[in-house]
Amino acid sequence: MDLDNSVNLAARLAQVLGPESVLTAAADRERFLVEERGLYRGAARIVIVPRDAQALSRAVALCADAGVAMVPQGGNTGLAGGAVAGADEVLVSLSRLNRIREIDPVNFTITVEAGVILADLQAAAHEAGCLFPLSLGAEGSCTIGGNIASNAGGVGVLRYGNTRELTLGLEVVLPDGQLWNGMRPVLKDNSGYSLKNLFIGSEGSLGIVTAAVLKLFPRPRQIETAYCALPSVEAALTLLGLARQRSGDMVSAFELMSQFSLSIVTRHAGGQAPFAVQAPWYALIELSTSCEGEELRGLFETILEEAYAQELISDALIATSSEQSRKLWALREGIPEAQKRAGGSIKHDISVPVSSIPAFIATAGAAVEEYMPGIRLCAFGHVGDGNIHYNFTQPEAMEKQVFLSHWHAINDIVHPIAMRMHGSISAEHGIGLLKAEEIIRHRAPVEEQLMRAIKTAIDPRNLMNPGKTVLA
Structure with missing residues (x-):
């Protein structure tokens, strides 16, 4: 043009x-x-x-x-x-399509336009006595339409599922301008192909989401947060299983952080280490329930006492106020910004089965260290759902641009390991331009054929976000 x-x-x-x-x-x-x-x-x-x-x-x-x-x-x-x-x-x-059309606390649904900011959606649900559980670092500026287009995950996937599981219906403008109204606020709809799921996670490559009907949940009446010091990743997984079993599956978040990731937050993002003695790994755990009472804190203390007796944790701090809980969460949420300030970083948004996380971290770490001695692993993420942000910070003696020139080479080490462990190289950030070429090497030929067939059927002229997700 x-x-x-x-x-x-x-x-x-x-x-x-x-x-x-x-x-x-x-x-x-x-x-x-x-x-x-x-x-x-x-x-x-x-x-x-x-x-x-x-x-x-x-x-x-x-x-x-x-x-x-x-x-x-x-x-x-x-x-x-x-x-x-x-x-x-x-x-x-989509920024001006920002109306909350309806909240139905009886049906536990909220109907919103695509430009509604995620934090505003959360606040509207809270005011109605409900919870919209999607939560991520950019929630103060990201919009629900973008969350749907990328099938966003965040910290609550372990308990509530990602955006796909939270979406009941969609309104979508198709590539020829037709407006499809699939806004059905029902949990059961077995009337044919699940059309909404074609558009969730498609990154706008099949159509433009303009509105959605989303699930709500009872608002939590009790929330407890703990920061734990761990000897190993294996201990973190055992602790996760223990917390889920003993709490009746009330674990709403379980975030894993390496010692290096905590150290850069305390050095570059104003965080304060919760323990005097460093540990190799840390876990931020949140338990929540919609029941009233004082039972949850006592239950959490019992779980952590059992974990300590089993040598799964070396120390733990349970927040005693909402402010202290906010500060503990800031240690996790501050990692991406701290990594920017710590130097060049090469990032991987991978997922593997939860049981494979220790083997992945060890195997990929050893392979990358062999390729580039002195590279610093900054691993953190939503270990409860298998999504690890497996990032690397430049060696201290290396120039940033020299380090970043190795991005593709390090991808070629990390991504095949994730795939061999039946994982994904894009857990929640999408494909976009960043991985559009590379993803083809990691999809089975029949999978790529199916995706191209869907793209061609719905957008035969390749007018919707071309060059992203599926290369037509």
Whole structure:
């Protein structure tokens, strides 16, 4: 799309959406073109910000008639470049589709538009006496549409499932502009193919999610948080099993952190180590229940006493206030920012079966250390669901850019190990631009054929977020 065609398309979109919904000036477009990690830079000449799904439907039909590709964008917090638009593509921001349409506390559902910020959704559910359990570090700025498009996970997957398990129905604008209404607020719908699941995790490559019906849960009345020092990853898994069994499966989060990851938080992100003596590994554990009473803390203390007797933990701290709990969570949530300040980092968002986590960490760590002596492992994540953010920080004596030049080589070490252990190289961050080429090497041929067939059937002209997820 050359400049003249771009100007013409922008004028036609302004007629459909209103001039205030079509951004072409560089200053107006800038915030939509900056990618979270700085690995990519958007170049879209046109950004549209529609007010509702019907307006978006008309705009998509117009772009489809013109043969112009579209890239949807939510809060622009993605880590895989999935919302980066090129100069010949129209960037579609869902930020103004931000209404909470309905909360039904009897049905335990909430109906929201795609641009609703996750933290606002959580707050609305809380006010209605309910819980929306999806929780992740970017929840103050990410949107539920982006969460759905990437099938976001976060800290609550162990108990509540990822976004796919939390989604009952969707409203989607299809590649030709048709608006599909699949907003069924029911737990059971056995009426054919599960169309909603085609769009969840598709990163906008099949259509643009404009609204969703989501599950709610009873609001927790008791929440207890503990930070534990561990001798090994194996001990963490045994502790996880013990906590789930003894609590009646009330474990709502179980986060694993290496000693190195804690050390950079205390050094670069203002965190304070909870224990005087360092341990190789740490676990942040949260138990919660919707029942009232004072039983949960006593139960947690009993679990930790048993864990200590079995030498699964060397020390533990149970938060005595919401402020102390917040500080313990900050030790976990501060790791990504601290790693930025600690130097160059090469990141892997892998998952393996929970039982394989110790073997994966040991095997991949030894292989990468052999390749690059002095490299520093920064492993942390949602060990309860098998998702480890298996990152590496540059050796102290190496320049950052030299280190980052080894990104693909280290991927080639880590990713095959995850796949051999029946895992995934993209657990919750998506494929985007970052892994679009590489993922082909790790999918079985029949799997790749099926995905391409679905893409071709729904988006035969490759107009929806081309170059992401599935290379058509």
